[in-house]
Amino acid sequence: MRNVVAGNWKSNKLLNDARAWMDGMSSWLAKNGGVDVMVAMPAPYLAACAPEAPEGLHVLAQNVSAEGFGAHTGEYTAEMLQSCGVAGAIVGHSERRARFGDVDAVVAAKVDALLAADLTAVFCCGETLQERESGRAEDVVLQQLQTGVLRIPVDQIGNVIVAYEPVWAIGTGVTATSAQAQDMHASIRGWLTEAFGAEVAESIPVLYGGSCKPSNAADLFSQKDINGGLIGGASLKPEDFQGVIEGHPALNR
Ligand code: PGA
Numbered sequence: 365m366r367n368v369v370a371g372n373w374k375s376n377k378l379l380n381d382a383r384a385w386m387d388g389m390s391s392w393l394a395k396n397g398g399v400d401v402m403v404a405m406p407a408p409y410l411a412a413c414a415p416e417a418p419e420g421l422h423v424l425a426q427n428v429s430a431e432g433f434g435a436h437t438g439e440y441t442a443e444m445l446q447s448c449g450v451a452g453a454i455v456g457h458s459e460r461r462a463r464f465g466d467v468d469a470v471v472a473a474k475v476d477a478l479l480a481a482d483l484t485a486v487f488c489c490g491e492t493l494q495e496r497e498s499g500r501a502e503d504v505v506l507q508q509l510q511t512g513v514l515r516i517p518v519d520q521i522g523n524v525i526v527a528y529e530p531v532w533a534i535g536t537g538v539t540a541t542s543a544q545a546q547d548m549h550a551s552i553r554g555w556l557t558e559a560f561g562a563e564v565a566e567s568i569p570v571l572y573g574g575s576c577k578p579s580n581a582a583d584l585f586s587q588k589d590i591n592g593g594l595i596g597g598a599s600l601k602p603e604d605f606q607g608v609i610e611g612h613p614a615l616n617r
Pocket residue numbers: 372529533534535536537573574575576594595596597598
């Protein structure tokens with residue numbers, strides 16, 4: 365079982381803040397193990413920060429191009445990220461799905477681009493409040509997974525991390541209860557098992573995201589099918605982020 369806690373700064377911090385944050389994490393990282401720690405930074409900082417990252421911190425991008433090299437102004441490819449020492453990227457975040465045209469087919473192309481460059485894809489899925497209230501949460505998440513993940517050749521699935529992020533919980537302060545999260549995570553594990561077999565499905569980290577913070581992390585991370593978290597607001601300060609990771613039962617201190 366691989367345990368992962370990943371931060372997502374979104375459009376926050378300046379370059380000096382990014383460096384100060386890494387400084388604030390380095391001695392803590394040196395003393396703690398058992399959980400893979402990742403952080404998704406704004407793209408302009410990646411080439412500077414990925415090589416400077418302290419031991420035990422994997423630097424991610426928050427996006428990647430669905431296209432390869434060529435005439436695509438403003439886009440950056442998976443190979444470019446790899447050449448900067450970046451470990452992978454978040455794809456399919458609900459903010460990008462809702463506001464930047466990342467429909468399922470685009471998200472799938474981004475996953476493929478990352479896997480072709482041997483980078484990690486942190487694949488986000490999750491339903492809106494309206495979809496949950498109309499009883500469609502599982503259908504929505506399954507559909508997202510079908511186009512994005514369940515079709516991936518099994519020999520490439522080791523580079524995929526799934527993050528279940530109910531849209532109604534992201535940045536709202538409303539967290540899914542651990543039972544609500546575990547229910548969806550169990551369904552996700554079941555679909556992964558159908559697609560890849562039980563052993564492979566168990567090895568795929570399935571993270572919870574959405575207002576996860578130091579006060580609720582332990583409860584969420586102790587659920588059977590929750591292997592860690594994707595953390596927005598509570599990843600911005602090293603002490604909060606450390607508090608979240610300290611909620612993980614697999615952390616060795
Ligand atoms: P949040 O964001 O922790 O601020 O709710 C999570 C995310 O969007 O990944």
